[in-house]
Amino acid sequence: MNTEVLDKPIVLSLNRAWQVIGHRTVKQALIALNGGTTGLPPALGVDVAYPKLEDGSWNFDRPLYLNPVPWDEWVKLPVRDFDFSISTPKFHVRVPTVIVSTQFDRMPLRTPRVSRAASVAARRAKDLEVPRHSKEMTLTRIPFRRAFLGVPLPRVRAVTAFHPRRANRNL
Numbered sequence: 765m766n767t768e769v770l771d772k773p774i775v776l777s778l779n780r781a782w783q784v785i786g787h788r789t790v791k792q793a794l795i796a797l798n799g800g801t802t803g804l805p806p807a808l809g810v811d812v813a814y815p816k817l818e819d820g821s822w823n824f825d826r827p828l829y830l831n832p833v834p835w836d837e838w839v840k841l842p843v844r845d846f847d848f849s850i851s852t853p854k855f856h857v858r859v860p861t862v863i864v865s866t867q868f869d870r871m872p873l874r875t876p877r878v879s880r881a882a883s884v885a886a887r888r889a890k891d892l893e894v895p896r897h898s899k900e901m902t903l904t905r906i907p908f909r910r911a912f913l914g915v916p917l918p919r920v921r922a923v924t925a926f927h928p929r930r931a932n933r934n935l
Contacts, residue, residue: 780869
């Protein structure tokens with residue numbers, strides 16, 4: 765058995781709507797393919813077919829089809845020369861690269877991590893917000909080099925009102 769491939773997170777996991785959930789190890793993907801009942805497996809392996817070019821190489825840019833198959837059909841799929849495989853005494857099984865979780869229909873919720881860098885970035889973004897009641901006007905900023913070269917000048921928007929939190933500070 766090829767055990768060095770089993771713990772690598774190379775399997776892309778999709779939900780029922782074919783949206784990316786994350787990555788799984790090969791061991792987790794094979795357990796998900798093999799588990800469950802006959803009518804409702806927890807995951808289906810996606811058989812991706814690629815066209816073969818005239819020189820004998822494979823074109824991985826445009827797959828021919830993506831066919832989700834259950835475990836009993838996955839075991840019967842041939843192992844191609846570019847596929848990882850696992851050998852057992854009874855089978856020579858192709859390692860799945862994409863699986864579809866049939867019982868998972870929503871995106872995973874990600875909770876933001878609270879760190880000092882994240883709080884500083886949020887505070888800076890909040891400080892840079894322009895108040896809704898501010899008056900804006902356009903002015904032309906003339907860089908010294910461009911003024912003499914005849915290059916079209918950029919238009920810059922400037923805020924004429926002070927930010928309420930920074931009103932008592934020196935600019």
